[in-house]
Amino acid sequence: MKSFGFAAGVAATFMTLSSTSAFAVTQISWWHAMTGANAEVVDKISKDFNASQSDYELVPVFKGTYPETLNAGIAAYRAGQAPDIIQVFDVGTGVMMAAEGAIKPAADVLTSAGMTFDKSQYLPGIVGYYSKPDGTMLSFPYNSSSPILYYNKDIFKKAGLDVDSPPKTWNEVWEDAKKIKASGAAACGYTSTWLTWIHLENFAAWNDVSWATQQNGLAGGDVELKINAPIFVNHFQALADLAKDGTFKYGGRTSEAKQIFLAGECGIMTESSGGLGDIVKSGMNYGIGQLPYDSDAKGAPQNTTPGGASLWVFADKSDEEYKGVAAFFAYLSKTEVQEYLHQKSGYLPVTLAAYEATKKSGFYDKNVGRETPILQMTGKTPTDNSKGVRLPNLPQVRDIQNEEFEKMLAGQQTAQQALDNAVTRGNAAIKEALGN
Amino acid sequence: MVPPASSPRSGSVTPRVVFPNKVLPYLLVAPQLAITLVFFYWPAGQAFYQSMLRQDPFGLRTKFVWFANFRKVLADPAYLNSIKVTVVFSLATAIVAMCVALLLAVMAEKVVRGKGLYRTLLIWPYAVAPAIAGMLWLFLFNPSIGSLAYMLRSFGIAWDPLLNGTHAMILLVSAAAWKQISYNFLFFVAGLQAVPKALIEAAAMDGAGETKRFWTIIFPLLAPTTFFLLVVNTVYALFDTFGIVHAVTGGGPGKTTETLVYKVYNDGFVNLILGDSAAQSVILMVIVISLTAIQFRYVERKVHYG
Numbered sequence: 001m002k003s004f005g006f007a008a009g010v011a012a013t014f015m016t017l018s019s020t021s022a023f024a025v026t027q028i029s030w031w032h033a034m035t036g037a038n039a040e041v042v043d044k045i046s047k048d049f050n051a052s053q054s055d056y057e058l059v060p061v062f063k064g065t066y067p068e069t070l071n072a073g074i075a076a077y078r079a080g081q082a083p084d085i086i087q088v089f090d091v092g093t094g095v096m097m098a099a100e101g102a103i104k105p106a107a108d109v110l111t112s113a114g115m116t117f118d119k120s121q122y123l124p125g126i127v128g129y130y131s132k133p134d135g136t137m138l139s140f141p142y143n144s145s146s147p148i149l150y151y152n153k154d155i156f157k158k159a160g161l162d163v164d165s166p167p168k169t170w171n172e173v174w175e176d177a178k179k180i181k182a183s184g185a186a187a188c189g190y191t192s193t194w195l196t197w198i199h200l201e202n203f204a205a206w207n208d209v210s211w212a213t214q215q216n217g218l219a220g221g222d223v224e225l226k227i228n229a230p231i232f233v234n235h236f237q238a239l240a241d242l243a244k245d246g247t248f249k250y251g252g253r254t255s256e257a258k259q260i261f262l263a264g265e266c267g268i269m270t271e272s273s274g275g276l277g278d279i280v281k282s283g284m285n286y287g288i289g290q291l292p293y294d295s296d297a298k299g300a301p302q303n304t305t306p307g308g309a310s311l312w313v314f315a316d317k318s319d320e321e322y323k324g325v326a327a328f329f330a331y332l333s334k335t336e337v338q339e340y341l342h343q344k345s346g347y348l349p350v351t352l353a354a355y356e357a358t359k360k361s362g363f364y365d366k367n368v369g370r371e372t373p374i375l376q377m378t379g380k381t382p383t384d385n386s387k388g389v390r391l392p393n394l395p396q397v398r399d400i401q402n403e404e405f406e407k408m409l410a411g412q413q414t415a416q417q418a419l420d421n422a423v424t425r426g427n428a429a430i431k432e433a434l435g436n
Numbered sequence: 437m438v439p440p441a442s443s444p445r446s447g448s449v450t451p452r453v454v455f456p457n458k459v460l461p462y463l464l465v466a467p468q469l470a471i472t473l474v475f476f477y478w479p480a481g482q483a484f485y486q487s488m489l490r491q492d493p494f495g496l497r498t499k500f501v502w503f504a505n506f507r508k509v510l511a512d513p514a515y516l517n518s519i520k521v522t523v524v525f526s527l528a529t530a531i532v533a534m535c536v537a538l539l540l541a542v543m544a545e546k547v548v549r550g551k552g553l554y555r556t557l558l559i560w561p562y563a564v565a566p567a568i569a570g571m572l573w574l575f576l577f578n579p580s581i582g583s584l585a586y587m588l589r590s591f592g593i594a595w596d597p598l599l600n601g602t603h604a605m606i607l608l609v610s611a612a613a614w615k616q617i618s619y620n621f622l623f624f625v626a627g628l629q630a631v632p633k634a635l636i637e638a639a640a641m642d643g644a645g646e647t648k649r650f651w652t653i654i655f656p657l658l659a660p661t662t663f664f665l666l667v668v669n670t671v672y673a674l675f676d677t678f679g680i681v682h683a684v685t686g687g688g689p690g691k692t693t694e695t696l697v698y699k700v701y702n703d704g705f706v707n708l709i710l711g712d713s714a715a716q717s718v719i720l721m722v723i724v725i726s727l728t729a730i731q732f733r734y735v736e737r738k739v740h741y742g
Contacts, residue, residue: 178618393707399706
């Protein structure tokens with residue numbers, strides 16, 4: 001009985017506390033997946049937003065990795081306990097888009113709060129990715145990144161390569177990698193994180209070739225993968241051949257390869273621009289180049305597609321909460337907030353004004369290479385091949401691709417077989433997911 | 437599960453306890469029943485219901501499909517592959533963990549000085565969480581930075597668990613077995629102490645060598661312990677190794693280390709196919725119930741309890 005009394009007391013105290021705070025301000029919950037320096041950015045932005053006005057209180061809650069955060073959001077929605085805002089990674093975008101009744105489009109949140117949403121002020125490549133085919137913006141871009149090339153200048157020097165000219169095409173990468181290996185400057189020439197994101201999704205966009213039908217799935221409907229076209233096969237066969245003698249070294253399915261590069265084992269790496277922080281911190285004498293393209297592709301280089309994450313708003317919340325969310329999104333779009341986010345975290349700015357302001361401040365002159373991912377993404381108007389990719393089950397399709405790549409790199413199958421299998425299995429999985 | 441350190445059959449010898457009050461016994465077991473209901477029957481029931489649904493992740497559209505998910509899962513080559521992987525993994529883990537533990541226990545028995553210290557050190561790894569054990573082994577065998585991987589390479593072995601499925605499986609079994617050795621060791625030590633010294637001495641006087649004494653006296657008398665550990669180790673390898681698989685290989689390379697439990701997680705929480713995942717967990721539940729039943733019904737009969 002004693003413990004029951006105690007529990008009741010705790011419950012009563014909790015209820016009084018929460019009701020008093022609800023009386024004063026409307027709480028807006030924000031579930032996110034940011035760690036380290038990026039988590040500090042979340043906390044600072046929330047604190048500053050709360051200090052800037054007195055009607056709403058933004059409460060950021062760390063929910064684990066990207067997939068864990070998405071799962072927590074889904075479970076919470078099913079239990080009727082969804083937060084107001086949830087940060088969902090690029091790969092989960094299709095999952096959220098398919099859940100039309102569960103979310104409220106970010107554009108609607110802003111307009112129903114009486115705010116105007118001027119699309120032209122945002123980086124087109126990023127906003128386009130988070131919009132429906134009819135142009136309605138569904139989620140608010142928070143942290144966007146793009147794959148770039150990193151190289152170790154010390155290893156380049158040892159191998160007799162020009163430290164100021166990173167390889168521009170994939171063929172040049174292969175050549176430089178072979179030289180690095182042959183000269184003994186490093187144990188391996190080239191490594192890459194995220195083979196699916198960099199060597200399939202961005203490879204297709206950057207070389208202006210189709211990754212899948214229906215504008216890579218953006219137009220919806222029955223989507224079929226196109227990744228066994230000759231240009232992909234040649235690319236992956238080159239990788240598989242280089243893997244045989246260790247000129248190319250596989251690190252893992254996500255960003256594990258960064259450790260190999262940081263350890264000085266490989267001379268060249270392709271990785272997300274968001275990975276820059278760790279490389280700066282390591283004190284390595286590094287250089288940055290743009291993502292290599294295929295010299296056989298006519299339109300290359302086209303533009304890269306955004307990775308990273310965006311903020312989604314759940315449906316069935318009160319008007320007060322939506323007003324709070326809108327106020328936060330408006331705050332987040334402010335130039336000084338975006339400037340801070342971009343310079344501190346290494347993610348791309350979302351508004352053109354923030355980009356211009358950063359440029360004017362001389363930040364890019366002092367931090368060479370930090371502009372590369374923005375130029376890659378905004379250099380050309382996106383085509384049907386380069387607006388991004390979207391599937392209701394992209395995590396599963398990427399898993400399938402990774403499995404086939406691993407078999408290929410282990411020498412059990414050719415690139416043609418690997419990509420054919422990835423297409424067959426991937427298409428079957430997409431059909432399954434659409435049938436739900 | 438209660439270990440048969442003292443004979444579990446002794447219950448049948450002692451007279452039955454009779455409560456004068458009719459309600460009290462039910463009250464006494466009520467908390468345990470409540471826990472079982474809330475933490476086993478309820479979720480199991482939900483899993484069973486979910487396994488007959490096709491649903492999108494958010495639960496916005498639901499279709500009742502009877503046993504279609506089971507048919508789909510059982511026809512999936514990836515699922516059959518994961519059964520194979522699980523059998524190999526569980527058997528290897530149980531055998532390695534038990535053999536090494538038995539060897540260590542027999543050796544530790546022979547130590548005269550510092551027996552306590554040896555035992556404590558050998559029991560230690562059991563306190564390590566599975567995911568941490570996995571990370572530990574992952575670091576040791578990491579192709580780039582692992583010290584053991586470096587040694588293997590210097591012996592001319594192209595160690596690469598990232599791409600070589602066999603290497604990945606060896607790594608996984610090592611990590612899983614290492615963690616379980618301590619537990620098995622503890623029970624084998626207890627079992628060894630229960631072996632009557634007089635029997636061993638008599639055999640020694642009759643001229644039986646050490647090996648002969650072990651196989652003809654000690655090993656048969658350890659049978660109840662061995663049997664108990666066999667059940668525990670199999671269940672451990674089947675269910676409690678999720679953390680290790682998740683930390684070490686994530687089911688890769690390809691699908692060479694995707695165990696049944698890992699596939700349930702991957703299909704449910706990564707691929708968000710809840711119906712398939714629920715069907716798999718129901719199948720898993722059936723497997724474990726029948727496995728335990730078979731072991732206690734048939735294998736136990738052959739075990740001679742001392």
